[in-house]
Amino acid sequence: MNRWKLTYVSVAGIAAVAVLTGPTATGAAAVSPHAPHAPGAAATAAPRPTLTAKATVSSVRAWQQFRMYGVSHHMRTGTRVTLQQKQGKRWVSLPASVNTTRSATYNMRVKLGLKGRNALRIVGGGAISPVVNVTVR
Structure with a gap:
């Protein structure tokens, strides 16, 4: 008879622990037949935003105008993108920025005065x- 009392106490203890800890991830999926997606699908994140960048020229005279253009992916329309220039070891934002268009592109006018090889990039929207x-000659 003691054996039955021990089994009853063990089952009651397991049930109490289950009630106190709540449903687990697998238990919740098994209990709810109306789950919107598979349990592993919640781990997938939205795609990261990306930008491309190209210059219309590879070499210009000082203060001669050229254009930087490119395409944005996984960003909202109208996201502000800014031109940055590497000065020493730092990236410095220049006063050249535009919003992306409805077709997810951008096109900005640029004039550079620092002679030599200039490293440029576009940042915006993460x-x-x-x-x-x-190269500026």
């Missing part, structure tokens, strides 16, 4: 474009 090099 994305950073690859580096584009333009």
Whole structure:
């Protein structure tokens, strides 16, 4: 008879622990037949925003105008993108920025005065474009 009392106490203890801890991830999926998606689907995140960047020229005279253009992916229309230039070891934002268009593109006018090889990139919406090099002579 003691054996039955021990079994009853064990089952009651397991049930109490289950009630106190709540349903687990697998238990919740098994209990709810109307789950909106599979349990592993919640781990997938939205795609990261990206930017491309190209210059219309590879070499210009000082203060000669050229254009930087590219495409944004996984960003809202109208996201502000800004031109950055590498000065020493730091990236410095230049006063050149535009909003992305409805077709997810951007096109900005640029004039540079620092002679030599200039490393440029576009930032905005949590994305950073690859580096584009333009030589100013």
